[in-house]
């Protein structure tokens with residue numbers, strides 16, 4: 084039975100809050116007890132909100148650096164003008180937040196003892212594990228340097244936040260226009276996931292939960308399909324350090340700029356077939372019902388080669404966990420009459436966001 088719509092929301096904002104909020108970090112922490120290095124640090128909520136706004140502004144400013152002549156943005160930077168002023172202010176906010184957080188974390192580690200034992204299953208967050216790095220093994224890493232720790236936090240927050248929120252927004256945009264895909268995902272969830280447990284029962288362990296999510300092959304395929312059509316990182320920019328010849332025979336000079344259009348590659352008929360523009364999760368399912376492996380140099384959403392996204396598995400599992408939670412507890416409907424189109428940015432957000440109604444489901 085469904086109640087009347089609970090709210091109307093712009094999901095792009097919601098997911099970006101979620102991907103940055105302690106609650107999603109909590110979900111991630113639950114899921115990844117076995118992969119402590121991939122856990123994000125948990126920042127206090129009020130700092131997260133400030134940071135979220137500043138990171139959003141940076142996204143625009145960084146794109147402008149790609150299209151504006153270098154001397155011009157460098158001049159703007161020196162004079163603290165325009166988008167560069169935004170970047171400088173965002174940098175200062177970020178430094179302030181990180182400085183507080185790093186010193187609090189160092190204090191916490193000091194009070195618990197450097198060799199605090201985690202063998203009881205208690206997890207260690209990313210920042211803690213970086214502060215405790217064994218410098219005799221990792222000579223280039225500098226755990227005593229706050230700047231190194233700040234840059235590490237920035238890399239993980241920037242790389243994991245907008246990408247996940249964008250992928251989820253496009254996923255729901257496509258899903259809600261393809262009711263048969265939605266029905267198949269519901270069926271897969273109902274078949275594979277046990278109903279919610281009573282309060283007497285032992286809560287799901289991270290391992291149980293990860294194992295359930297691994298069974299959701301069709302959902303996995305649908306997510307890959309959404310990212311094939313709308314890759315959160317729509318292009319990549321690379322430069323060779325010395326002149327070279329590409330496998331295609333093209334010569335490239337040292338420092339020349341090569342743009343790899345991932346959005347375009349995901350839509351090429353010669354790569355994906357005549358139905359390339361259709362949203363077909365079946366593309367990712369093998370004859371035996373398992374996942375069809377597509378090489379990373381063909382499906383480039385997470386990049387390929389030595390710089391492949393290290394958060395790939397974390398991202399896939401956390402996105403599946405979020406989708407299952409939403410679909411199990413809410414009826415999600417697209418608000419009619421909205422224009423859904425991409426906004427060409429560093430991260431491929433929707434131009435006007437995605438407006439949906441959420442109706443809470445009640446079990447009868």
Ligand code: HEM
Pocket residue numbers: 121123238239242243244246247250314315316319320383384385386389390391392393394395397398
């Ligand atoms: C849907 C989600 C995600 C997508 C589509 C994605 C995609 C990518 C892509 C395309 C790159 C390569 C960028 C380049 O070299 O130009 C990358 C790098 C990276 N990603 Fe992700 N990512 C996602 C989620 C995450 C998450 C959740 C984390 C960590 C918590 C993460 C951490 C990183 C890091 C640290 C790098 C830099 C790796 C390097 O420079 O070698 N990503 N990601």
